[in-house]
Amino acid sequence: xxxxxxAFNRLWEYLDGTVEADDRALVEEHLARCRxxxxxxxxxxxxxxxxxxxxxxxxxxDVVRRLNQTIEELGR
Ligand SMILES: [Zn+2]
Numbered sequence: 593x594x595x596x597x598x599a600f601n602r603l604w605e606y607l608d609g610t611v612e613a614d615d616r617a618l619v620e621e622h623l624a625r626c627r628x629x630x631x632x633x634x635x636x637x638x639x640x641x642x643x644x645x646x647x648x649x650x651x652x653x654d655v656v657r658r659l660n661q662t663i664e665e666l667g668r
Pocket of ligand 1: 595596597599622626627628629
C-alpha cells in the first residue's frame with residue numbers, strides 16, 4: 593500500500609480524472625483505509641472548487657502555504 597504522501601501526490605490527477613488506471617487503484621485503496629487522507633480528499637475537493645473560480649496562476653499565497661504544509665505533515 594502506498595503512503596499518505598504518495599496518495600496525496602496523485603490526488604490532483606485523481607480528481608482531474610487524468611490519473612493512470614494503476615495509480616487510481618492505489619489512491620482509492622489508500623483512501624479507503626486512511627481516514628487522514630479522506631480528510632485530505634475533502635480538502636482537495638474544496639481547493640479545486642475554489643480554483644475553478646480563479647485562474648490557477650493566481651493561487652492565493654495562503655492556499656499554497658496550506659497545501660505545502662499539508663503535504664509536509666503527511667510526509668512525517
Ligand atoms: Zn493516508
